[in-house]
Amino acid sequence: MAILDWIVLGSTLLFIVFYGVWKTKGSNSIESYVKGGSSAKWWTVGLSVMATQASAITFLSTPGQAYHDGMGFVQFYFGLPLAMIVICAVFIPIYHKLKVYTAYELLEQRFDLKTRTLTALLFLVQRGLAAGITIYAPAIILSAVLGWDLKTLSIIIGILVIIYTVSGGTSAVSVTQKQQMFVIMVGMFFAFFFILGSLPSDISFGNSLKIAGANEKLNILNFDFNTKNRYTFWSGITGGFFLALAYFGTDQSQVQRYLSGKSMRESQLGLVFNGLLKIPMQFFILLVGVMVFVFYQYNASPLNFNPAATEAVLNSSYAEDYQILNDGHLELEAQKKVALNEYTSALKLEDYGAMQRAKMNMANANLKERSNREAARSLINQANENVETNDKDYVFIHFILNNLPMGLVGLLLAVILSAAMSSTASELNALGTITALDLYKRNRKGDFNQKHYVMVTKGFTLIWGIIAIVIACVASLFDNLIQLVNIIGSIFYGNVLGIFLLAFFFKFVKGNAVFIAALTTQALVILSYSQDWMSYLWLNAFGCILVILLALFLESLDRIMGSPPFKT
C-alpha cells in the first residue's frame, strides 16, 4: 500500500459517507426516514437493489471461483430474472396497494398479528447474524493479506456505515449506494483493462478467450440433470429462482429498497433494471476472474493464494514436504507455458491438429496441477486445521496487491469496502425499521408523534450496527460461521416465502392455519437439517412447499370439521 493508495481509498470512502450524511439530513417523519419520502426513481431503486445484493464477497470470491472452476457459477443467477417478474407482477402491486412500510406488515393485514411478529423475529435473527458476517468476511481476508488488525477493521467498516445509515435512513442508504456502485464499476473496468494490457503483446482479448476455453474455464452452460453438479442450467432456474424470490420478495433489506420508489411503476422498473443487468454484471465479474487466470498462465502464481495458509505450513514440521510440492508446482507451470506457447503458435497458423495436441498437453498439466494444489491443501490442513485452505477468496486480492499499479490498488480496495458498506447499510436500515415498526410501534400503547418514532428507529438502527460489529469481532472464535449464516438463511427463508405465497395466492387460508403450519414447518426443517435428511441447499424449497401444503390441509380440515380445533 503506497501513500497514493491510502489517499484514494480514504478519500473515496469518507466522501461517500459524509456526502450521504449531508445530502439526507433532517428526516423528521417515518415516511421520509423509512421510505425515503417515497421519491426514488427507477434507476435509484435498481442500483440500490443491486448494491444491496453485491457484498464484498461478491468481488473477492467470484473472480477466484472463475479462476479455479470457470464461469459455470453464472448459471446460479438464471432464476433471478424470473423472480423479478413474479415480484413485479404479484408482490409489488399488493405492497403498494396496502401502503405498507415493512413486508411483514402485510401479513398482519392478510392473516394476524402473531404471523407478522413470527416472520419479523425470524428476519431479525437471520439478518442480524448476516449483517455481522457481511462485515467479517471481507475483514478477515483483508486482514490476512494486508496485515491489518481484524477487529479494528471490522469496527471501522461498522462505524462508517452507522454514521450515514443512522443519520439519514433509507435516503442516505440509496444516495450512497449510487456512488458505491459507480466506484465498484469503475474499479472493476480498470482492473479488467489493466489485465488485458498486461498480457503479452501478441495475445488479444479474443486469444485470451481461446486460452481460457482451452483450459476449460469457459464451460458457461451445463445442461446435465445430475443433481450432484451444484451449478447447472436447471439448478439455476429452479433453486436460483426460489432463492431470489425469497430474498428479493420477502427480505426487508431488499423490500425496503423498492418500497422507496416514487410509484408502483418506478418500483417495478427498478426490479426490471435488476433483472436485465444482474446476469451481465455477474458474467463480467467472472470474466475478470478468467482473465486473472490467463494472466497467471504467463506469470508465476503461488501454490496457495492464502498467505496465512502458506505461512502456517512453512512454520510447521511439514515445511520440507510443502517445498517439494512447490518445486513440482514450478515445474508444472513451466510445462503449461510450453504447451500454451505451442497452442498460441498453432492458433496463429490455424493448425487445428497442433492445437488439439497442445490442448491435450494443457489438460494433462492442469490435471496434475489440480492434484498438486489439492495435496498442498491437505498438507496445510495437517499443519494447522484452523487455517482456510480453500483459497478462492484470496486469488483476486493477491492479484490486486501484487500486480496493479499504485493508486489502482487503493481504488480496488475501495471497491471491496464500498461493496461491504452498501450491503451492511441496507441490512442495518432494515433491521432498525423492523424492530421499530413491527415490534416496538405495533405493541406500544399510547400515541406518540412522528419525531418520536424516527428517533426510536434511529436508536434501533444504531443498536443493530453495534451488534453487527460485535458479531464481526467474535466471529473468528467460531468454526465456519459464514457457512452457518447460509444454513440459517436456508432454514428460515423457505418457510417465510411459503407464508407470503399463501397470502398472495390462497385467499381462503386464514391466520391460524398459517401460524400452526409455519411453526410445524420450522420445527420439521430444523429437524431435517439436524438429522441430515437433505443438503441445506434444498431446505429452502422443502420449507416453502411444506408450509403451503400444511396450511392448505389445516384450513380444509378446519372447514370440514366446522372450525373448533384451531381457534385460539
Added chain:
Amino acid sequence: NYVWKKEYTLVLLLNALYIILFYVIMILNN
C-alpha cells in the same frame, strides 16, 4: 393486480439472448 407488462417480456427476451450469447462464446472457444 397481476398485470403482464411489456417490460417483463423484455426481461425474458434479453435474458434468453444472454444465454444464447453464452452458448456461442462457449462453442467458439472450446
